[in-house]
Amino acid sequence: MYQTSDKANRASELNVANKELAYQTSEKADRASELDIANKELAFQTSEKADRASELKIANTELAFQSAEKQKRADEFIIVNQTLINQNEKIENLTYRDQSTGLYNRKYLMKVLKNYDHDENLPISIIVGDVNGLGLINDSFGYATVDEIMIRVSKLLKKFVRKEDVIFRLNNGGFALILLKTDYESSSKIVQELKLQASQEKVSHFDISISCGLQTKISK
Incomplete structure (x- = not known):
């Protein structure tokens, strides 16, 4: 009678153990299924990230290309703009400057x-x-000699002007100076010193001599 009861207990325990094992096996299967799903999701996300990275790389490449194109256009614009500025300066130089002395003209x-x-x-x-x-020198020796003398005179004139003042060549031997904020007395001294220094200049075998007139405006 005792053995029969013991066998029944063992059978019951075995049945419980089998159920527990079945439950654990089921749990493991569920975990494996969940892990498989998680792995698939991770693989999908990794693939998505790779796609995004690829798209970002393409976008960055396109942006770099567009930036390079914009810089190229900007450089071309700068070159064209500078060319126009240079052309305008050349036109202004030909229009408003004496080509021999570089002074402004009449x-x-x-x-x-x-x-x-x-x-x-x-x-x-x-x-x-x-x-x-x-005029006599021009008639006798030609315009080239006149230009040589005027180039020397223009260099002399530049010694007597400031940045805000302006020198002009009016004709073959004529010139003018505009002196801002300069009264009659100061201008007279400039004229006297200009004449003195000019008399000490010599071009070839010609002594340089100049005559000057002066006018000062003190009020409107």
Whole structure:
């Protein structure tokens, strides 16, 4: 009777153990299924990230290309703009400058004279001068000699002006200086010193002599 009861207990325990094992096996199967799903999701996400990375790389490449194109256009624009500036400077140089001395010419004087006639520039003095005998030199020795003399005179004139002042070549031997904020007394001293220094200049076998007139405006 005791053995039968013991066998029944063992059978019951075995049955419980089998059920527990079946339950654990089922749990493991569920975990395996969940892990498989998680792995698939991770693989999908990894694939998505790879796709996004690829798309980002393509977008960055396109952006770099567009940036390079914009820079290329900007560089081309700068070159074209600088070319136009250079062309305008050449045109202005030919229009408003004496080609021998580099001084502004009479045409430019007529254009800008009124621009200097403002209260803040007063007193304003204008010196107008001529190189004596230059007409005769031109007739006898030609325009090249006249230019050589005027180049020397232009260098001399530049010693007497400041950055805000302007020098003009008016004709073969004529010149003018606009001196801003310069009174008559100061301008007279400039004229005297200019004549003195000019008399010490010599081009080839020609002594340089200049004559000057002066006018000063002190009020509007």
